[in-house]
Amino acid sequence: MQINLLYFARLREAFQTGQETLTLPDSIQNVADLVAHLSARGGIWANELAANQVFRVAVDQDLADFSTPLHEGAEVAIFPPVTGG
Amino acid sequence: MQINLLYFARLREAFQTGQETLTLPDSIQNVADLVAHLSARGGIWANELAANQVFRVAVDQDLADFSTPLHEGAEVAIFPPVTGG
């Protein structure tokens, strides 16, 4: 399936991109699979998405957890813990 | 001793006065004594200051209880539970 990926704040700067469109292999079904897939890129991706890092994921603009399923055309955002208010 | 008595709101209207200066017999030492003294006037005084009535007493503009002592020149106010805010 194809998804639209967004990055915000510190992670947008670390990944040096705010957006990418990604076609995922069939084995990737949920958020955990996606994070592992991105982490496999190595370098900053492996560092920032490591198990000891704190980050948030939203699917279709709702906060998600690792078990949240992905679907064709999903908008998936990865960002640091929020600091508004 | 001589005290200055103030009444407010519903009690001011019931007693038909907002203020009186009272010279108390020596036996009256605290708020409980004073309330009994006023209650002994009978009529509306006995009704409003009966044990089953809810009212508040302030001595020198601080909320008091039945054991609060009185003193020469004290300002004693008797009023219904407050309803501001």
Add this chain to the structure above:
Amino acid sequence: MDTLSLQPISISVQTADFDLGQEVDTLSQSDHSIGALVSFVGLVRDLNLAADVVSLELEHYPGMTEKALQYIAQEATLRWSLKGVRIIHRIGNLRPGERIVMVLTAGAHRHAAYEANTFIMDYLKTRAPFWKKEWTPEGPRWVAARENDASAAARWHQIVSERYGNDDHD
């Protein structure tokens, strides 16, 4: 904990209306270490009043009123780390929708400002000598005290002693 000079307390008992935005601006511009401003505004409401009520009259005990409000504000600054407290309570005749009371609490952190504000209103409702009278075409009637208000104030004795051994509870 801040010194008392950093916790300005300001109390007004007045017939005139007040401007909430201006009150908040005055307090926040006085000190840029203020991060959180909580305000409570109490209004004369329709539902509280029977359909035939034309207006509300607020009687108070001059002298004790100011003393009670000052005491309540000082208690709040002792219990929470605050940068400022402002209380305005109106007296006289008020119509439905009009403002009766305003409590502003300012602090570095929001939880102190929220809790101090709630505390002040709970105490004000049970300790400050104000009385409301409803005016109707048939005549006036005094508003009865709410038992809820007394239990809300009593609850603070327990909550504050249980949870706040110190004032660092943001």
Add this chain to the structure above:
Amino acid sequence: MDTLSLQPISISVQTADFDLGQEVDTLSQSDHSIGALVSFVGLVRDLNLAADVVSLELEHYPGMTEKALQYIAQEATLRWSLKGVRIIHRIGNLRPGERIVMVLTAGAHRHAAYEANTFIMDYLKTRAPFWKKEWTPEGPRWVAARENDASAAARWHQIVSERYGNDDHD
């Protein structure tokens, strides 16, 4: 419980400043059954920032921001009996002393307005996608999230389920 039409929710994400007094007036004049109005205003504070910080920049996730704030406000109207909720959050560049966020909650009774306001701020701080960056002469740095904020939001799950089986808790 009131119908949803009696609990108007209004959300704004904007670069412009706002007028607290006008916001409160607009809400209170819309419904004379409102007896209690609680507002929270968050300010950029000096202490939060190192001495060399010139300004704060607020980034957000357009689309999700509005959705998250709407969700938070709706949750509050489901848990407490409210007459209205208004949330404004600013984005862009802000200097010390400037307003960042405003939450207004209106109800017939004060405890619902206080608690709903605290609830909204606790959730906003952990669920609404805003990020703060401090600008200094040496360059920018991202503000780190506070662990306190996450635990404050988590506490509501427990408090609300323990204390509020129904929405009549003035």
